[in-house]
Amino acid sequence: xxxxxxxxxxxxxxxxxxxxxxxxxxxxxxxxxxxxxxxxxxxxxxxxxxxxxxxxxxxxxxxxxxxxxxxxxxxxxxxxxxxxxxxxxxxxxxxxxxxxxxxxxxxxxxxxxxxxxxxxxxxxxxxxxxxxxxxxxxxxxxxx
Numbered sequence: 001x002x003x004x005x006x007x008x009x010x011x012x013x014x015x016x017x018x019x020x021x022x023x024x025x026x027x028x029x030x031x032x033x034x035x036x037x038x039x040x041x042x043x044x045x046x047x048x049x050x051x052x053x054x055x056x057x058x059x060x061x062x063x064x065x066x067x068x069x070x071x072x073x074x075x076x077x078x079x080x081x082x083x084x085x086x087x088x089x090x091x092x093x094x095x096x097x098x099x100x101x102x103x104x105x106x107x108x109x110x111x112x113x114x115x116x117x118x119x120x121x122x123x124x125x126x127x128x129x130x131x132x133x134x135x136x137x138x139x140x141x142x143x144x
Contacts, residue, residue, distance in 0.1 A: 032077040038125045051087045056095050059129040068098040076102040
């Protein structure tokens, strides 16, 4: 799915006269992927000169491009700032990453607790990119 096809999928949706958030088709996932320490060496924002030469994690490239080719949406969601956008885009292109978009300025520090009106799934990267598998785990949720 190219950028234009994704934009069409996510255009304004109206139900019963009300504008609502679009919902992806069954089976399509909207992946938000971190960059530093997830697809390449962990480069802190304070050392931007290293971003252009960060070591690629080859399993990340293979897996993410496979997901892209399967029709999923790939969005890089990074703590890098807008000042780092150009070097990041050049690095991604150099290594052949396929993606739809990139969001800069993710809060730093980890320990994320995402609250949203849409279903959110989180997977912690622990050194190896593979296809995802189902696993039963405890999560925190709001009281019913």
